[in-house]
Amino acid sequence: MQAAERTARESVVAAARELDALGLNRGTSGNVSLRFGNGLLITPSGVPTQALDAEAIVPLAMDGTSPAGTKPSSEWRFHRDILAARPEVGAVVHAHPIYCTGFAICGREIPAVHYMIAAFGGATVRCAPYAPYGTEELSRLALAALExxxxxxxxxxxxxxxxxxxxxxxxxxxxxETLCHQFAVALQVGTPQILSEAEIADTVRRFRGYGLNAPARQ
Structure with missing residues (x-):
């Protein structure tokens, strides 16, 4: 294994462990991928995070094939499809955090209840309709929700x-996850005030103008 590939694989392992440490994921749920070469590196199917190492990470070609004897995450399809459709994307994270998943269970999109929603590209975070995990249908619906x-x-x-x-x-x-937590609390307190699309568009422009890679909460 070349040094560059080992470093990339280790970064995928580190990312999966960071998701656990942040409370965004646990056990064998969720998956992580990283664009690498002409394909991607992705976490394997059914391996607990703490059991991961660089050798366990699966290289996946853009045609969906992986080396014999390897088993990529069951959600490899939407990872591959997002990276294929979005050249500006270098990494994809899928997880089941409590508040995000709570709203997903209700099929609810997240409106502009805080200006930080602009970090996600617009005035809402959409909720893709349900489809079975690992399917082409789920990938298609996810890509539409991510437009x-x-x-x-x-x-x-x-x-x-x-x-x-x-x-x-x-x-x-x-x-x-923080935004979903705030929205859940606001719904308990009263009726959340929704910022206008114009206000969020202005925040999107401000983020771009500051040249921030990851704008901090103010």
Whole structure:
């Protein structure tokens, strides 16, 4: 294994463990991928995070094939399809965090209840309709929900975050879970005030103008 590939594989392992440490994922749920060469590197199917090492990470070609004896995540299809459709994306994170998944179970998109929603590309975070995990249908629905966005929810399932690199993808996943937590609390307190699309469009422009890779909460 070349040094560059080993480093990339180790970054996928580190990302999967970081998701657990942040409370965004646990056990064998969720998966992580990283663009590498002409394909991608992805976490394997059914391996607990703490059992992962560089050798366990699966190289996957864009035609969906992997080396004999390897078994990529059951969700490899939407990872591959997102990376194929979105050249600006370098890493994809899929997880089942509590608040994101709670809204996904309800089939609810997240409206502009906080200006930080602009970090995801627009005035909403969409929720893709339900489809069985690992299917071509789920991948198609996820791609539609991600149009013009970096994150989406998957009905009765979880969430996806797509970033320019792994650090960005994990940051987006964490921000989305925070936003969903805030929205859940606001719904308990009263009626959330929704920012206008114009206000969010202005925030999107501000983020671009600052040249921030990961804008901090103010």
């Amino acid at each position: 013009g966005r970096s994150c989406c929810l998957l009905a009765n399932h979880g969430m996806i975050a797509a970033g320019a690199d792994m650090a960005r993808a994990i940051w987006l996943a964490s921000e989305l």
